[in-house]
Amino acid sequence: MVTVAVPQGIGFCATADLSRPGLQKAAERALALAELTQKLGVYEGLGIDTLMPAPSAASSWRSPIARVSHDRKDWLALAAQEAGQVRQDSRIVYWSVSLQEQSTEQNIYIDGRLVSDQKFLFIDPLTSATAMVDGVCQVRHLGGRATAGCQQGGDEQIERVGFVGSCQRAADEAIALASAPACPTGHLDIVLMPDQMMLQIHESIGHPLELDRILGDERNYAGTSFVSLDMFGSYRYGSPLLTVRFDPGQHPATQPELASYATDDMAHPAKEQILIDKGILKRPLGSPLSVARAAKRGFELDSVANARASSWRRPPMDRMANINVDPGASSLDEMIGSIEDGVLMSTNASWSIDDSRNKFQFGCEWGQRIRKGRIDGLVRGPGYRGVSANFWRSLDMVGGPETFQVLGTPNCGKGEPNQGVRVGHASPACLFRGVEVFGPAA
């Protein structure tokens, strides 16, 4: 991607022709588009230093890798072995195993000077199984992207997600779910495990705090936000137990989270910052450029390094990176023990939220009934719905570090033209009171 900034304008041209004439033509095209933006754009009064600031020093990032073998013949054997070990069972109608590797090298030059040099490695192991029991079908995923279990790193990710033996475990759990009663309907207490908290954080904290949404850029596609510019600094987003951080990878407890980096895709150096502090909204997910646009509307906000692009083919915009909830002090047993009537939910299966990121409805693969402070069997198809602005205020207990997991997904979609990026979310298990819970059709 060649980016050209002029006073009050910025333009982009993506090319895979890296020859000198090819880059020259791309630069000329980007300049023409920058001039178009200068004439008819939203950046009135903003100079080149704001549109494309050049950091004073170069930054570097390497995904932490314990070991990696790029000879993938061993993967073929491993996948075949994993899939082949599933026991014959007429209730299992389908199962699958996959291993995926993606590596990315990124160099950002500004005015001919290398300002960011980053190398990322992503290994994504995944298994799934589908069971049919007495006409009831259930799917269980274990491992990577479908369970939000992605991190950066090498082949050690295969062991981390417990890949070996996971296909049989997915099959056993799918049978157990298909044999379980439907999740009950009613206003109940819920415990969300980290792999569902991940989706909850993503949809009802991450997206609403994206400053470009608040500025209206996404209104034709991904939507707006119930958060407005005047809320930062004072709005009670959640209960005092809720603290949320933008953590691009410096925190030892969350290494090697999926969207960690040294700089964002405009070479802004990244550092950890608090978004919500003890329930109070502090800052948006806004790049320096978006913050400058907000300032023109009279709102002085702090920025984060979140100008991110899905690939060399798309311009950067405000995105989540790693958005994490701080662990609390409650054990999982204490949370379950405090519930008279409720459901524990894990592994997202369905997600939908309104265009202001307020009214949501989420479903999970895995549910466990809680009665009188104890787990009381499985339930299938658990779902819950609520309103973001109220939901986080019903947060009543936050799990301790022993419940904390570092997770991530490669599938966050947004933008025109559309972009899908990786995001990380680390979270403990959390307890919410009095939530509208539902199950599948009987």
Added chain:
Amino acid sequence: MTKEIDLDWFASLVKPFLSKAKSTEIISLNGQVDQCDFVRLNSARVVQASKVDYISIGMGLRKGAKSVSCGLSVSTDLRSARQQLSDQLNLLRSWIDHVPDDPFMERWAQPSQSQDDSVLAASAVEEVIADLSDYARGLDLVGLYASGPLASFMATSDGHFHWHRRLRSFFDFSVYALKDKAIKSSWSGEAWANAEIKKKIEDAKGQLEILFKPPVTMPPGGHRALLSAEAVSDLLGLACWGGFSARAHLTAQSPLAALRSGEKDLSGQFTLEEDLEGFGIPRVQELGYIRPDRTTLIEKGRFSNWLCSPRTASEFDVTDNSASGGESPAALRLTGGDLEPSDAFDLLGDGIYLSNVWYLNYSDRQSGRFTGMTRFASLLVEGGKPVAPMVPMRFDDSFFSVFGDQLIGLGNRVERFDELSTYGARGIGGIASPFALVDRMQFPL
């Protein structure tokens, strides 16, 4: 100007490359060339303007009963692109002897050729955006302009060669009243059509007035509902997530399993077909099989055909119908009914008009149950008259209800909505549908 990738360029890249196949090998290439100007607008002003030149290639290598593949994007510089293809072929050759035999390997179709490189000239983006700014003066318009040639191709070392390239342009936009209330519209076609687009913006402006009224909060529960043609098309798009895939049905993943089994049916007014011809989609799929112009999927409320690829046919021992590997309809057409569009609000009487729906997903896939939100200009209607915009509501219902026993009727005018997604390369195809009147639809929140 960056280099334009045309048929001659493509042929000079792939033909010499494919000739490198050894006698025991078949090399295949398929993919897209997307050369597009994108301009994002907010408040009728430019937020981002970008040009993208993108050649995306899926390369396959077969040797006996073994098969490997990879994906890559190549340079628009011919020499570099040749080297990239050679490097990837060498990688595939280093792998292929190590993979096990593929027990379900599908056969290639008989070699065939087709080509269409009739590309109209694109308008200068600077002129288009200046015109749009002029038409949208004083409006809070948000949207995306996209224009440029888009090609799809497929070629193999045993003689397939297909290349289809057209100029494709669209302008997808919303004109906002207050907060989240807006009129959503779009135009798509080949050459930029100034007069049409100007009229669409004026039409949107003309519908804004009611959206300035205070929105009303509807009580949760069942409501009579009028779904615009676009809302219906979005629901049909959701049904494509496994609804018509033979593989999805054979692995118990289809939301329309009960329709196929005959356990449930839809309204007798509901007839749905894949319509490649109507949307100008190349019929050749990635193995060189020629898909039918039209395939009836649901006829008068009953399951008619699934889309079955040669791969699924081989794996599950069923008969294929030349579907592509994804087994998802590339273009759909829902047959119109007998309701006059001008009577739609009167027929609704008291209820909810869903101009647009948003963020659809299955809430219980096995039972065909879905959820989503109302959006943009969804309205409360009383006595056949639109009264006020609505606070967004969540619906949670099933295909078997909305398009089944609760479906009162379908409009007699079928509207076409082209695919406007731009993840990866720009999409092609679309969905054509009429509006739908539903007696009772469930809105839980």
